[in-house]
Amino acid sequence: MERHEIEVFLTLAEELHFRRTSERLGLAQGRVSQTVKKLERRLGVPLFTRTSRHVALTPTGRQLRDDLLPAQEQLRRAVDRAMAAGRDIRGVLHVGYSSAMVAEILLKAIDVFRSRHPDCEVEIHEVQISDPFGPIRSGRLDLQVTERPVEEPDLTLGPVVLRESRMLMVPLGHPFTRRASVSLEDLAEATLLAVAGAVPQYWLDYHYPRHTPSGLPIAHAPATTYWTEVLNLVGRGKGVSCASEAAQRYYARPDVEWVPFSDATPIEYGFLWPTGAENARIRAFTDTACEVALSGPARMPPGASG
Structure with missing residues (x-):
């Protein structure tokens, strides 16, 4: 029946x-x-x-x-x-992040969230970019904000909370610094530094492409495990790498310069959670974080949280 x-x-x-x-x-x-x-x-x-x-x-x-x-x-x-x-919005909500810019939004959102839901604690945890989905798949996290794209059938995508222009990190005095901007085609003239680990190939191809839009090959240096290692290698003149515009506020250093792209798509940071695990706590916190992001200095145009 x-x-x-x-x-x-x-x-x-x-x-x-x-x-x-x-x-x-x-x-x-x-x-x-x-x-x-x-x-x-x-x-x-x-x-x-x-x-x-x-x-x-x-x-x-x-x-x-x-x-x-x-x-x-x-x-x-x-x-x-x-x-x-x-x-029931109570207990502990574990939220992951992989960038300092997102952590700033989450910390502000926690203050607002606690005032609305005092019976629910929120703890944030840094997620290494070399293993972006390991912690949430293991159950250590309930919710996460990470760089798009994400195409994982066991993970459900939530709203985007931050959208940042893309920049190219180059060593001090690099020829690219004499240009007002660079294009994706210019990457054929450089060696690209990327991360390695349990990272999907589609994600690597998006952030660290092997070819320019016209098909020219882009040379890659040996990949590293942590993004801070990429930053150190750029400073030592071992190559160039991509990052978001806001990252230079957190990782500025005298041996690295930041050059804007003229044609690269922005980097989006959005929520995700295990498919089938959405609940009132997750909905309430993502709504709060989106409110905070839209009311703060984040670079998100209207409609970006959809």
């Missing part, structure tokens, strides 16, 4: 009146009658006796009602418990 058939049968078994049953369920009276007839044909036995003035359960109908009522009640209690858990 399908759930809607059980609902129609049990309601009619209680009301013993087709019109009242249809009104209670919000269905057309004909739909109620068709559902009961279809169920009786499938079972091969009548469940109700009905005349123009009277509806009654047959002995088989009474037995089916008595067998189904405990199961329906158990299902109702299970749904009620799940709904209560979904509305």
Whole structure:
């Protein structure tokens, strides 16, 4: 039996009146009658006796009602418990981040969130860019903000909270510093420094391409594990690397210069969580973080959080 058939049968078994049953369920009276007839044909036995003035359960109908009522009640209690858990904003929410800019937004969001939901604590944890999904897949995190793109079937994408222009980090005195901007085609003239680890290939291809848009090859130096190592290697003149515009506020150093791209797409930082794990805490915190991002100095145009 399908759930809607059980609902129609049990309601009619209680009301013993087709019109009242249809009104209670919000269905057309004909739909109620068709559902009961279809169920009786499938079972091969009548469940109700009905005349123009009277509806009654047959002995088989009474037995089916008595067998189904405990199961329906158990299902109702299970749904009620799940709904209560979904509305319950308490406990500890573990949120991951992979950039200092995002951490700043999260810390501000935590202050606002705590004022609204004092029974829920939020703890933030840094996620290494070389293993972007390991912590959330292991259950150590409930929620995470990471650089897009993300194309993982077991992870659900939430709103974008930060969108930053892309810059190229180059060694001090590099020829690119004499230009007002660089293009993706210019990467064919340099050696690109990238990260390695448990990073999807599509993500690496997006942030550290192997070819320019016209198809020219881009040379790559041996990859490193941590992004701070990339920064050190750029400063030592071992190559160039991409980063967001805001990163220079946190990682400025005298041996590295930052040159804007003229044609690269922005870097987006967005929420994600395990598929099927969304709950009231996650929804409330992501909403709060988006409010904070849009009201602060973050570089997000209108509509970016969608």
